[in-house]
Amino acid sequence: MIVIPIKTHKITTEDKDIFIILDKYLPKLKEKSVIAVTSKIISFAQGQAVQTNSIEKEKLIEKEADLLLPRSSSKYDVQFTIKNNILTANAGIDESNANGQYILWPKDVQEVVNEIREYLTKKFNIKFLGVIITDSKATPLRWGVTGMSLAHSGFNALKDYIGEKDLFGREFRFEKLNIADSLAASAVLEMGEGSEKTPIAIIENLPQIEFQDRNPTEEELNSLKIELENDLYEPLLKSVKWEKGEGK
Numbered sequence: 001m002i003v004i005p006i007k008t009h010k011i012t013t014e015d016k017d018i019f020i021i022l023d024k025y026l027p028k029l030k031e032k033s034v035i036a037v038t039s040k041i042i043s044f045a046q047g048q049a050v051q052t053n054s055i056e057k058e059k060l061i062e063k064e065a066d067l068l069l070p071r072s073s074s075k076y077d078v079q080f081t082i083k084n085n086i087l088t089a090n091a092g093i094d095e096s097n098a099n100g101q102y103i104l105w106p107k108d109v110q111e112v113v114n115e116i117r118e119y120l121t122k123k124f125n126i127k128f129l130g131v132i133i134t135d136s137k138a139t140p141l142r143w144g145v146t147g148m149s150l151a152h153s154g155f156n157a158l159k160d161y162i163g164e165k166d167l168f169g170r171e172f173r174f175e176k177l178n179i180a181d182s183l184a185a186s187a188v189l190e191m192g193e194g195s196e197k198t199p200i201a202i203i204e205n206l207p208q209i210e211f212q213d214r215n216p217t218e219e220e221l222n223s224l225k226i227e228l229e230n231d232l233y234e235p236l237l238k239s240v241k242w243e244k245g246e247g248k
Contacts, residue, residue, distance in 0.1 A: 002205045005190040005198035011041045012099060018045040018112070019119060025200060029120060032211050034130035034203040036187030037116065039106055039150050040094065041199045042133060048104040052095065060102055064091035065245030073240070083247055084109075084150070085225045087237075088137060091247070097195070105150065109133055113151040114215040121154075121213075128211035130154040130203075134184040136193060147188025149180035156210040157224055174232075178224070179209060 006025050015021055021041060029035070043049065050060060058071055058079065065081035068091070074080065081091040083105070092105040106112055117131040132152045136145035149157070161175040187201040228237050 001186065001203060003186050003190040004202040004204070005192075005196070006200040006202065007196075007198050008041075008200065010197060011044055011199060013044050013047060013049050013101070015041070016045055016047070018042055018116070021045070022116070022120070022200070023123075026120070026202075029124045029126060029129060029202070030204060031126050032128045032206060032209070034132060034155070034183055034206065034209070035116070035120065036132050036134050036184060036191070036201040036203060038188075038191060038199040039092075039109070039133050039135045040097065040103055042106040042109075042112055043103050046107055048106060049098070049101040050104070052100055052102055055102075057090070057093070057102065060104075061091045061093060061245070063246045064093060064104060066247040067242040068245050069240055069242060081245065082228075082242070083245075086137075086148075086150075091245070092135065096193075105135070106133065109151040110153075110216075110221065113153045117153040117215065127213050128154065130183070130206075130209065130211060132180055132184050132187070134188055134191075136188055145188075145193065147181070147184035147186070149184040152180040153215045155179065155212055157216065157220070159210075180224070183209075 008021065008025050011021065061079050061081060062068060065083050067082040069080040071077060071079045078089045081088055083091045094103045113131050113133050117129055121129050131154055133150045134147050135150055137148045138145055157180040159177040159179060161172040164172050166172065183203055187203060191198045191201050228234065231237060
């Protein structure tokens, strides 16, 4: 696998079209490559930004989150939330590299990633291209953030091992490899979290990826999700009293 970060100008809310950005910086793409785009520049293009002096952050989080815990439950003044079936801090709202603004997650993120894939396959006259929209996440009991996928298109996002045998003949009961998150983690490593100005990455040499010349189906998207009561961490997630936000 080869990850190539793409340097851009300092993207802000003045950049109102993600396709203009992609046209400006992407080289000719190869068949069976994956393009990673950080969610922040899509949010900028959509105008998903709120001035920090215009609203209390806690109220904005409540508006964006599907479920949330009180801010007082965290010693770091962080609000634990669930949004779009993702456990995340502050409903994904970010203040880094934001120039005095709260940056929200993109709207209709699956629709956006589908449109990007369709646009780029036509532009470069290729059949197989994967696209992921990335953000970063914290992992319990580990310092540091890693990348995750908010949405994907153009490849099978899960490799299912259930029913197969391991090296010693033991049958897998739960094992599934999340391809989309694995690619996002690799891309975010190269794109960085600071002032690098590399919000796009090209991932090549991916023989293990099952590419698709279409957008994912609803069934495929739903296969990535686990309801809270069926999650491995259900004993922890259900031990707290979640409040409903306005996101759903």
